[in-house]
């Protein structure tokens with residue numbers, strides 16, 4: 001049994017993951033630079049960003065697979081090299097490393113032998129849900145079936161933080177639905193925290209309640225999804241309509257004689273504009289199209305080192 005969460009912020013509750021100024025450079029190029037955010041315990045966090053933004057690099061850093069060039073990462077208040085910290089983290093990497101010559105049963109047995117904490121029934125259930133025979137050789141499995149075996153290995157370890165790099169990309173619709181249900185059950189029943197990357201907004205909308213967006217070399221958005229959406233407003237007006245000067249403009253787009261603006265700031269929309277709450281997809285697309293849009297990191301998502309004041 002793992003210890004209770006090590007860090008408890010009196011006002012913000014326990015923290016699962018905190019990264020501060022985290023960066024990784026390969027040669028002259030930064031794969032990830034100056035990345036700072038906080039992920040509270042028990043949340044299911046979507047990690048979003050354009051290709052090459054550094055999502056996989058961030059996941060490798062926070063699971064201790066790769067050493068940072070700059071900054072630090074803490075899991076449940078401890079550095080990754082502290083004893084037992086790595087054991088609390090489960091990873092399903094994008095390249096799904098498994099031994100092709102092993103059967104599924106042998107793979108799960110290896111999981112049991114390599115991990116102090118192991119729930120064999122849970123791991124077998126994940127495999128059985130996908131109707132994968134335990135006697136099948138891993139090398140003969142499809143990409144989606146291999147993903148499922150990796151998930152079984154990750155969940156069998158009973159991690160407190162589960163890091164999933166595009167886990168849905170090769171799963172069929174039923175398997176995606178099952179995975180979403182599994183993650184929500186793990187979060188509700190065991191308080192597991194999930195950090196999951198995906199390019200498919202619908203998947204994230206169904207399963208995630210927290211968001212981190214990487215773009216343009218840093219964190220652009222971080223926080224509770226509802227809070228992030230509530231901070232934005234979509235304004236639609238005629239080409240000649242002027243935006244309120246106090247509005248913090250994320251993006252404006254022109255189509256025909258109409259202008260659509262995504263803005264922040266709690267200001268009354270002038271009569272010339274029609275106002276609505278944007279969808280997650282509208283907010284994400286606007287930030288992905290506009291890498292220099294103003295950053296929003298909610299108070300809850302700020303690492304302690306940056307302070308909680310706005």
Ligand SMILES: Nc1ncnc2c1ncn2[C@@H]1O[C@H](COP(=O)(O)OP(=O)(O)OP(=O)(O)O)[C@@H](O)[C@H]1O
Nearest residue numbers: 026030031032049050051052053054055056057058
């Ligand atoms: N081992 C490595 N050696 C050199 N460069 C690397 C290495 N790993 C990543 N990079 C570079 O770092 C940048 C970020 O890569 P990363 O895979 O983290 O992005 P990503 O956001 O996960 O992308 P995608 O959405 O395409 O999966 C890219 O420019 C990539 O080429």
